[in-house]
Amino acid sequence: MSKRVLELLKSKFGDDIYETHSQFGDDTAVVNPEKWRAIAQFLRDDPQCAMSMFVDITAVDYHGRQTPRFEVVLHLRSLERGHRIRLKARVGDDEGTSVEIDSLVPVWKGANWFERECFDMFGVVFKGHPDLRRILMYPEFVGYPLRKDYPADKTQPLIELRNVPDKLPPFGIDEGMPFGRQTHDYPRGEETN
């Protein structure tokens, strides 16, 4: 299907593409996490790739099985060309500290909540994310529940009801429009980055 995209990536980035494989129509490239955002930018902007649709970003914890412990997995699709690709980057040490990778929000805005979820569940820190806080769990929660070293039956103490008069909206001004809020509520140019 889109082996051409893999060939393009290899010719453009060379040694930063660690390995590739294509199986059953799924094309995967394991890339250098330092070049994560540059590769994403290339995949979006290059007319032969034209990955206009951000599908998913998540992480896998290979605790005790491989040395960069986490694998951040990104799925992309091109609506124009109808092909898709999967990118992986391996980050983090065995203790689960310094799990850092570049945020893709500057490339696709849709990555925002996905990266927040990934941070919430795995503790992957996305550098350059505009608003990296927990999205599913509550702020008092300690630890990252989907890491393999989090005890499966561990429960945390109950929280008090949070009474916040000026409640934080779940998303900012640049993260889509809720119903009823019109673009003319904001000065021109402020509603987009």
Place this chain on the structure above:
Amino acid sequence: MGEVNSGGAGTTIQVLEGSETGFATTRFDALLNWARKYSLFQYPFITACCAMEFMAMASPRFDMARFGAEAPRFSPRQADLLWVVGTISQRQAPALKRIYEQMADPKYVFAFGTCASCGGFYDNYTTLAGIDKVVPVDVYVPGCPPRPEAVIDGLLLLQDKIARGDRTPAIVKPRRDPTVHAGNLVRLGKKSTAT
């Protein structure tokens, strides 16, 4: 002069027939509890798949209205009976507690299904292991989901408890006790060498 035993705490209602109209005497709290048990205004706190079973139970086929419990109130301030139907997460627990606190006395809590009763099979980081960690429960109805008959059993049990003024927690027992009928259960897992 007739005598009617209302059950419960040995209260007898005496009906005196002296005129065309007649009158009855009873204890005041027995009368009050009798009124309470047939006018349960309910607040449904419904979060998960047990909701389907709750809807089936509230609809005419099983007809909760027979027991005076047909009026849902979507404000806890007007409700007597809190139905907790479904899984409650750790994050939602303070909201449930606040809802309970907003209800006016007398108030009763009904744990509908296994998840509300004890957390069910959600033994993990996100689920509250039973709503009795945050609110006191009057009647537990286990089941995943419980049959409407079991829920009606629970409702009648609650009415009985209200009539008796009893606030200890009660459980609707399964029709077939698994500890008694364990021999009939299918055994899973490895074949034992003993047989």
